[in-house]
Amino acid sequence: MKTIWGRLWTIFLVPVVLFVLWLVVSADSSNFFFPALAKILAAFRDTWLCGSGAAEIAPSLWRLAVGFLAAFAFALVAGVILGSSKVARDYTEPVFEFFRAIPPTVMIPVLLVISGIGDASKIAVISLGCVWPMLLNTIEGVRSVDSVLKDTCSVYRIHGLRRLLVLTLPAASPQIVTGMRTGLSIGIILMVISEMFASRNGIGFTIIQFQRTFAIPEMWSGILLLGIIGVVLSLLMRLFEMSVLHWYEGARERS
Amino acid sequence: MAPTKTPLKTVTRSAKFRGLVGFLAFLAVWEILPVAGVLPARYFPPFHEVLAAMALNLASPIFWQSVLYTTEAWFLGLTIAFVAAALVGLILGSIPILWRYTESTIEFLRPIPSVALIPLAVLMFGIDVKSALLLIVYAAFWQILIQILYGVKDVDPVALDTARVYGLGRWSRIRYVSWPTALPYAITGFRLGASVALVLAVTAELVIGNPGIGHQVALAQSAMALPEMYSLVITAGIMGVLVNILARFIERKALGWHQSTRSGA
Amino acid sequence: MTMNDPRAGEARSRDPMLAIRQLRKVYDGSGRTVEAIRDVTFSLDEGELVCIVGPSGAGKTTLLRCIAGLLEPTSGEVMLAGKPIAGPSPGMAVVFQEYGRSLFPWMRVRQNVELPLKEKGKSPEERRRLVDESLEAVGLRDAREAYPWQLSGGMQQRVAIARAIAYEPKVLLMDEPFASVDAQTRAELEDLVRAIWVRLGVTIVFVTHDIDESVYLGERVVVLSASPTTVMQDVPIDLGSVRSQLETRADPRFGQLRGQIYALIKDAKHQV
Numbered sequence: 001m002k003t004i005w006g007r008l009w010t011i012f013l014v015p016v017v018l019f020v021l022w023l024v025v026s027a028d029s030s031n032f033f034f035p036a037l038a039k040i041l042a043a044f045r046d047t048w049l050c051g052s053g054a055a056e057i058a059p060s061l062w063r064l065a066v067g068f069l070a071a072f073a074f075a076l077v078a079g080v081i082l083g084s085s086k087v088a089r090d091y092t093e094p095v096f097e098f099f100r101a102i103p104p105t106v107m108i109p110v111l112l113v114i115s116g117i118g119d120a121s122k123i124a125v126i127s128l129g130c131v132w133p134m135l136l137n138t139i140e141g142v143r144s145v146d147s148v149l150k151d152t153c154s155v156y157r158i159h160g161l162r163r164l165l166v167l168t169l170p171a172a173s174p175q176i177v178t179g180m181r182t183g184l185s186i187g188i189i190l191m192v193i194s195e196m197f198a199s200r201n202g203i204g205f206t207i208i209q210f211q212r213t214f215a216i217p218e219m220w221s222g223i224l225l226l227g228i229i230g231v232v233l234s235l236l237m238r239l240f241e242m243s244v245l246h247w248y249e250g251a252r253e254r255s
Numbered sequence: 256m257a258p259t260k261t262p263l264k265t266v267t268r269s270a271k272f273r274g275l276v277g278f279l280a281f282l283a284v285w286e287i288l289p290v291a292g293v294l295p296a297r298y299f300p301p302f303h304e305v306l307a308a309m310a311l312n313l314a315s316p317i318f319w320q321s322v323l324y325t326t327e328a329w330f331l332g333l334t335i336a337f338v339a340a341a342l343v344g345l346i347l348g349s350i351p352i353l354w355r356y357t358e359s360t361i362e363f364l365r366p367i368p369s370v371a372l373i374p375l376a377v378l379m380f381g382i383d384v385k386s387a388l389l390l391i392v393y394a395a396f397w398q399i400l401i402q403i404l405y406g407v408k409d410v411d412p413v414a415l416d417t418a419r420v421y422g423l424g425r426w427s428r429i430r431y432v433s434w435p436t437a438l439p440y441a442i443t444g445f446r447l448g449a450s451v452a453l454v455l456a457v458t459a460e461l462v463i464g465n466p467g468i469g470h471q472v473a474l475a476q477s478a479m480a481l482p483e484m485y486s487l488v489i490t491a492g493i494m495g496v497l498v499n500i501l502a503r504f505i506e507r508k509a510l511g512w513h514q515s516t517r518s519g520a
Numbered sequence: 521m522t523m524n525d526p527r528a529g530e531a532r533s534r535d536p537m538l539a540i541r542q543l544r545k546v547y548d549g550s551g552r553t554v555e556a557i558r559d560v561t562f563s564l565d566e567g568e569l570v571c572i573v574g575p576s577g578a579g580k581t582t583l584l585r586c587i588a589g590l591l592e593p594t595s596g597e598v599m600l601a602g603k604p605i606a607g608p609s610p611g612m613a614v615v616f617q618e619y620g621r622s623l624f625p626w627m628r629v630r631q632n633v634e635l636p637l638k639e640k641g642k643s644p645e646e647r648r649r650l651v652d653e654s655l656e657a658v659g660l661r662d663a664r665e666a667y668p669w670q671l672s673g674g675m676q677q678r679v680a681i682a683r684a685i686a687y688e689p690k691v692l693l694m695d696e697p698f699a700s701v702d703a704q705t706r707a708e709l710e711d712l713v714r715a716i717w718v719r720l721g722v723t724i725v726f727v728t729h730d731i732d733e734s735v736y737l738g739e740r741v742v743v744l745s746a747s748p749t750t751v752m753q754d755v756p757i758d759l760g761s762v763r764s765q766l767e768t769r770a771d772p773r774f775g776q777l778r779g780q781i782y783a784l785i786k787d788a789k790h791q792v
Contacts, residue, residue: 011359090270091277101495103457106488109476114298148621155614156636170626192370211374219374226371234366247626251669
């Protein structure tokens with residue numbers, strides 16, 4: 001009985017029931033704030049798929065991608081350097097820990113002052129927010145590379161770039177990926193908030209406009225869109241994780 | 256024969272010393288660069304101005320009121336999220352069939368960014384702490400719930416069988432087997448949830464405008480009172496550090512020297 | 521090289537393959553120094569298999585790390601084929617005790633064995649040949665494409681041995697390689713080491729805390745004192761060149777040698 005259909009059944013039963021329930025219960029909703037799901041879906045189609053909102057998705061995702069990747073590149077380079085040197089770590093870690101402790105969204109007003117309302121300040125905010133978990137996790141991952149593996153590399157005289165590629169980065173990859181996952185979810189928050197706080201375009205900006213003009217079904221459709229973006233990005237992250245860390249999960253299941 | 260206690264102690268002391276030096280160096284650079292004109296002092300006021308603003312804050316009732324508001328929202332949100340997550344987690348964890356059918360739903364709801372709920376919160380509650388609570392609870396709830404579910408999954412089946420053999424009922428099994436196993440995970444969830452809750456508390460104040468540190472930052476920004484703004488950002492950072500310290504402290508208290516305290520998640 | 525006593529060969533006329541002279545290692549913690557190794561001198565001719573045995577805490581691992589070039593000795597020297605070594609040498613390979621941690625879990629067995637050869641600059645054809653031959657020698661030809669964590673502990677240690685012999689070292693260092701596998705696997709692996717030694721004629725230093733193992737495997741056993749370590753005695757093992765788990769261990773001479781080394785190590789413990 002435990003076939004693929006059984007699995008699909010357990011996966012989709014509750015979500016489908018909830019969806020149908022929402023659809024039915026809200027069908028003749030007269031509550032202004034909670035419109036019928038059918039209306040929301042129609043608004044979703046009209047706004048984000050073929051309407052004016054469609055053009056707002058790309059700038060948001062573009063800023064998120066640039067900000068996240070820039071932060072990742074920096075975290076990787078700096079993390080490998082700092083992870084390899086205890087002295088450098090001792091000097092810098094308290095400062096970094098403090099920066100990580102700052103709720104990343106309060107940097108939005110700061111960056112707004114420094115570099116204005118344009119893309120640069122939003123990308124900077126996203127980078128500045130998601131760099132800390134990635135940096136600190138990379139440092140930790142590089143620092144804790146297994147000593148026997150390090151000895152093995154030394155014995156076989158594996159140095160420099162090859163050592164980085166065959167030892168340091170793969171060994172640190174579980175922590176690096178954990179940092180990326182945290183960084184990405186912070187990045188999404190910052191993408192939305194930076195647009196809600198001050199912007200002329202983007203998903204967050206558009207949703208706030210809907211809320212201010214009481215375009216309620218459209219507003220709900222925006223919430224739906226952000227939810228979908230969150231879910232899709234986390235799925236992509238999961239796929240990335242499975243391709244990079246298949247050995248790690250395999251080894252962990254064994255032990 | 257590795258060197259023993261004495262050198263180890265000196266090592267940690269010198270690490271702390273270096274950390275302090277690093278921190279002071281950072282502050283020195285912050286002070287010097289704007290004064291020397293490398294960074295525009297208009298946007299980057301030198302550290303002593305920010306320090307002066309901090310000193311003014313300490314004498315300002317509005318500042319303390321804001322700190323209190325933020326702390327209150329954080330505490331309330333975290334408490335609600337933790338209690339809810341603990342209840343849901345234990346129920347799902349001890350009724351396997353329920354969990355099997357809700358797992359996908361949880362995995363779907365979890366990555367939805369809580370800030371997506373901001374417009375809804377504003378419509379429902381307006382500029383009120385309830386709006387902030389909605390965001391905080393939503394964000395922290397999933398963090399904690401996931402950890403507790405990991406924990407319940409980690410329960411030793413032999414221990415459960417033992418409990419069943421000795422005739423413990425469902426409630427006793429939760430009380431004496433599931434909960435103690437899940438506790439370290441719950442505490443980890445609490446620690447993660449505590450930081451997330453603070454982030455969302457400040458974020459809500461910033462965007463929605465309910466009173467608190469985040470709102471003060473926004474006000475300082477719109478008044479272009481930069482030293483004040485930086486001093487508030489630092490205040491938020493200090494609150495973040497305190498939340499971490501507090502959560503670690505609770506973790507140690509609650510778990511003694513359980514091994515998970517040291518490995519860290 | 522054939523089955524004759526390896527020590528009788530041509531090696532005698534030249535420098536020893538591996539010579540450790542007055543090696544001393546002092547760990548320098550701040551404000552406190554620990555003398556781990558006081559004075560260790562011994563040498564191996566080409567093609568010898570020598571076991572190093574000592575009481576627990578005898579600084580065996582420290583000694584081996586100094587020989588391998590992973591640690592710098594405080595004084596004294598390690599000579600490989602007449603040349604002093606500074607740092608890990610291409611003429612040496614090491615098999616560590618922690619088999620689970622010495623293989624790269626993100627690489628397949630074949631890649632693990634091949635990696636050092638890439639660094640050595642071997643051509644792809646030669647790498648393939650060496651990988652195949654060495655995996656064949658340890659009986660793991662079929663596990664080429666597996667990941668290390670899919671193998672049992674004993675098999676993982678075989679992979680580490682294959683990696684070491686594929687490297688074609690002049691001297692193979694083994695640091696308690698079988699200390700954490702079960703007894704049956706251990707016996708198999710001991711015979712594997714003997715077989716490889718006979719077949720390839722490689723010079724082997726085998727560190728162990730197990731007296732039986734040292735007598736069973738070695739042509740000589742160097743007995744170390746407790747820390748600070750010195751060489752207590754260099755015991756020749758005259759059990760012939762063909763060993764078998766059943767007959768050798770039942771040989772009265774085996775018992776005598778074992779008793780002799782056991783007494784030495786017991787003395788070593790009391791001297792502390």
